[in-house]
Amino acid sequence: MEPDRPSPYASDPIISFRAVKKAFGPKVIYEDCTLDIYPGETITIIGGSGTGKSVTLKMLIGLLKADEGSISAFGTEVTTLGESGLLPIRKRVAMLFQGAALFDSLTVAQNIKYPLREHHWGDEKRLDERVAEVLDMVGLPGSQKLKPSELSGGMRKRVGLARAIAVEPDVILYDEPTTGLDPINVRRINGLILSLQKRLGVTSIVVTHDMDACFTFTDRIALLHNRRFSFVGTKDEAHHCDNRYLQEFIAGGRGTLDEDVE
């Protein structure tokens, strides 16, 4: 951890998953999902494809319901909230979806205004100002009137990020933010994650297969394996841990490993 950032672990967790179970029909995703997230930290969730990384993020903001167990955010139990109760949680926890998930029929500006309106950000002038601010932050000034179809994959991801940060969230969830991007955009997006962490002090939960990036910006790593988080610890602890699957993963397994490795 860098010396200029206070240790987040002195505080209580702002997000806690406790003994969460989740299955889709006969397919069990989680037997016991237990994980604490601390204010200001960046934690990276790694694990093979289809193990439930996206499901974790979606359960946190109530897009998917846990079958059993508890998920709390900022002291509020999320699992029992309805749509209106989830709204304040989704203002504080923004998600950059895999594939950016922009509305194709709307312009860049309209896409970014969408959550701002949902959270009653202010009048049209204030919305325009905020759109300009966040487009500047992601290095896309002046792109308000473009449609998603006119943007490259990397630009779409950056607009998605602009939309996620527009409401000034406390926590940002990044679901495979660099998958499918060319090396220049990979560096750009990873640089943005790092600068948002430093400038805004946000708490970040990142799902990625990019281990180099992970070791650049993460404070802790959580490995999802065998329907639970089988390792949670700092980068240093990850390097020195004897979890064989974790070591193979760090070495570059990238989710192509046999899921049965213990």
Ligand SMILES: Nc1ncnc2c1ncn2[C@@H]1O[C@H](COP(=O)(O)OP(=O)(O)O)[C@@H](O)[C@H]1O
């Ligand atoms: N809404 C859903 N309905 C049924 N199955 C789902 C749903 N969402 C995810 N799954 C299944 O849950 C498993 C974990 O999905 P996901 O979290 O997206 O994996 P990943 O770790 O690659 O992000 C996958 O097998 C996926 O098919």
Ligand SMILES: [Mg+2]
């Ligand atoms: Mg996923």
